[in-house]
Structures are given as structure tokens and as C-alpha cells.
Amino acid sequence: MGKARAVAKKGGAGRGVQVVSMTGYGHATAKRAGISVEVEVRTVNSRYLDCTLKLPRPYTIFEPELRERAAAKLQRGRVEISVSRTVQAAQRQGLRFDKALFEQYLKVYRSAYHAAGAKEVSLENTVQNILARREVLDIGEIPAQLEQEKTLLWEGIDAALADLDSMRRSEGKRLGLDMLQRVETLRGIRSEIARKALRAPEELQNRLQERMNKLLAAAHIDESRICAEAALLAEKVDVSEELVRLDSHFAQFESTLAVTPNGRKLDFLLQEFGREFNTISSKAQDAAIQSAVVDAKTEIEKLREQVQNVE
Numbered sequence: 001m002g003k004a005r006a007v008a009k010k011g012g013a014g015r016g017v018q019v020v021s022m023t024g025y026g027h028a029t030a031k032r033a034g035i036s037v038e039v040e041v042r043t044v045n046s047r048y049l050d051c052t053l054k055l056p057r058p059y060t061i062f063e064p065e066l067r068e069r070a071a072a073k074l075q076r077g078r079v080e081i082s083v084s085r086t087v088q089a090a091q092r093q094g095l096r097f098d099k100a101l102f103e104q105y106l107k108v109y110r111s112a113y114h115a116a117g118a119k120e121v122s123l124e125n126t127v128q129n130i131l132a133r134r135e136v137l138d139i140g141e142i143p144a145q146l147e148q149e150k151t152l153l154w155e156g157i158d159a160a161l162a163d164l165d166s167m168r169r170s171e172g173k174r175l176g177l178d179m180l181q182r183v184e185t186l187r188g189i190r191s192e193i194a195r196k197a198l199r200a201p202e203e204l205q206n207r208l209q210e211r212m213n214k215l216l217a218a219a220h221i222d223e224s225r226i227c228a229e230a231a232l233l234a235e236k237v238d239v240s241e242e243l244v245r246l247d248s249h250f251a252q253f254e255s256t257l258a259v260t261p262n263g264r265k266l267d268f269l270l271q272e273f274g275r276e277f278n279t280i281s282s283k284a285q286d287a288a289i290q291s292a293v294v295d296a297k298t299e300i301e302k303l304r305e306q307v308q309n310v311e
Contacts, residue, residue, distance in 0.1 A: 014253070020311040022077035024171065026164025030156035034088035037152050039081065039160040039197030043168070046078040051155055055080040058146050062153060073161045075261040075311050081160075082221040083153070095136045114201045141288070168311070175306050176257050179266075183305050186273065189296045190246050193280060196289050197239050223272040238307060239280045239289075246276045263310035273300050 024044040051070050053063055053173045070079060109126045124162040131137045177300045192204045274297065 005176065015189070017173055017180065017257045019169075019172035019179075019257055020075075020260050021168045021171035021175055022263075022309050022311050024164045024168035026160040026162070028156050028159030028163055030152050030159065032152050035149060035152060036086040037156040038084045038086075041082075041160045041164045042080045043074070043077045043164065046076060049074060049076045049079065051079045051081065051144065056083060056085040058149075059085065059153060061085060061146075062150060066153075066157065069157060072162070073165070073265035076263070077311060081157070083156070085124075085149075098136050102130055102136050105133070105136065106168070145307040164304055172260075172310065175310060179303055179306050180254065182306075184297050185299050186246075186296055187250055189292050189299070190243060190250075193239070193284075193289050193292050194243050196286060196292070197243070197284065241281055242276045242280045242283075246273070249273055249276065252274065261311045263307060266307045266310060267304070270300055270304050274301075 022043055024041075024043050026041040027039070029036060048072060051067055051074075053064060057064075068079070070081060109130065116184075176223065187225060249269055249272045252267065253273075256265050256269065277293050277296045277300070281290050284290060284293075
């Protein structure tokens with residue numbers, strides 16, 4: 001048994017795969033005119049695309065576009081994109097003063113003072129209180145400058161996603177080659193079952209014949225009827241259809257590894273693997289075949305673990 005499987009495993013190791021892992025990390029930094037944007041992208045497996053963003057406050061206006069940009073590159077997985085922004089002091093500050101809002105506040109303050117019966121209004125304190133409000137006076141970013149930084153942000157995002165893609169494809173290739181080897185192992189098990197299944201009807205008929213001979217010695221039973229029943233039972237233990245379907249599923253699995261994205265289809269095919277082997281186990285009245293099916297299920301479970309991480 002072991003020898004047959006070892007030989008079978010050699011067949012798929014060199015075949016090309018286009019598997020992309022859902023686990024990876026990407027990093028990039030974009031710099032221009034005293035501004036530095038650093039981007040980190042981390043991904044782990046998930047059934048659907050789930051994107052979390054951590055952005056500097058000035059960049060929150062770009063969030064919808066950033067999500068679309070990430071979705072164009074990633075099919076599924078839990079994605080965390082972190083962006084940090086460093087600006088030189090000379091570039092950072094821009095004084096924003098809302099004169100109209102200041103005058104409205106001043107008018108309200110004076111009216112409130114007079115309504116409260118105050119004879120004199122401390123103009124200096126009042127102005128300080130109003131200017132302390134961020135909506136009136138703010139040392140922040142110049143809007144035009146942020147629009148110019150948008151190109152710098154996309155440069156960092158695209159470079160980090162490219163770095164992530166490189167890592168995910170490298171990991172995916174390792175996963176794909178491992179899965180190809182496991183499919184070859186399943187092919188070896190399938191071949192063992194096929195060889196044993198050829199003898200199953202004959203062995204079953206011999207066992208029935210021995211039992212019937214004992215009964216015939218004690219009573220008169222139609223021997224032709226016994227042969228007909230034996231033939232019917234032989235048909236019930238025939239697993240040739242399941243073996244043919246397994247060959248088809250194996251071929252589809254391997255061809256699916258050559259395209260991307262492919263995780264969902266691979267998962268479906270693994271369900272078909274399990275269904276065929278379960279049918280073989282239930283039909284076969286042979287301990288050796290049932291033992292081989294247990295080995296096959298072990299390999300399928302290992303494949304399932306791998307496929308859970310495929311995009």
C-alpha cells in the first residue's frame with residue numbers, strides 16, 4: 001500500500017499552480033515634498049472580503065475610494081490597512097479662521113452678558129474664549145494640499161498591495177504544490193481500492209456459495225435462484241462509477257489550481273471527494289477497502305485545511 005502511494009505522489013509536484021494565499025503582509029512608503037505616507041496591509045483568511053481601515057484624520061475623506069481600490073485587488077479575506085502620515089513642520093500647519101462664525105459667537109456672547117445684567121464686557125476674555133473653539137480657529141491642513149497628497153496616498157497603497165500580492169502568491173504556490181501532492185496520494189488510494197474492488201464480487205460470491213452449500217446439504221433450495229441473488233449482491237458492491245467520478249474530480253481539482261481565484265471551487269470539489277469515498281465505504285463489504293477510505297478521508301481533511309487559506 002505504502003509503495004503504491006509513494007510512486008503516485010511524484011506526478012504532480014512539478015505542475016504549475018496559480019494559488020493565492022489569503023494570509024500575507026505588505027508594506028510601502030511614499031515620500032514627496034516633505035510628506036511621508038507609510039502603508040501596512042495585513043490579511044488573514046475569511047469567507048468574504050472584510051476590509052478595516054486605520055487612517056490619519058485628514059485622509060478619512062478618501063476612505064470610500066480606498067475601499068474600492070482594495071476591493072479591485074483582493075477577492076476575499078480579512079484585510080487591515082493602516083496608513084500613517086508624517087509631515088515636516090513647515091508643511092504641516094495652515095491657519096484657518098472663520099471670521100463669519102467668530103462674529104456670530106461674539107454677538108451671542110455680548111447679548112448673553114447684557115441679558116445677565118453685566119454692565120461691562122471683557123472683550124479680551126471673550127475673544128480668547130471664542131478663538132479657543134476649533135471650528136473658529138484651527139491650525140490644520142490646507143485642503144488644496146490634501147488633494148495633492150491623494151496621489152501620494154495611492155502610490156503608497158498600490159505599492160503595499162503589490163508587496164502583499166507577491167507574498168500571498170509565494171505562499172500560495174507552496175500551498176498549491178502541497179495540495180497537488182495530496183491529490184496524487186488520493187489517486188494512489190483510489191488505485192488500491194480499484195484493484196481490491198475487482199476481487200470483491202468474486203470473493204462475495206464465494207462466501208455466499210460456501211454458506212449456501214451448507215444450507216443445500218440440509219434442505220432443497222433452487223441453486224439458480226442462489227446464483228441470481230449472488231449476482232445481484234455483486235452489483236450492489238460495484239464501485240466502478242464512484243471510481244470514475246473520482247478521476248474526474250481529481251482532474252478538475254488540478255485544473256482549478258491553475259487559475260485564480262479558486263478557493264470556493266476547490267472547497268466544493270473536496271466535498272465531492274468526500275461524497276464519493278463515503279459511498280465506496282458504504283458499498284464495499286471489504287475491510288481493506290474501508291481502511292483505505294479512512295486514509296483517504298485523512299488526506300481530504302488536510303486538503304480542506306489548506307483550501308481554507310486559498311483566495
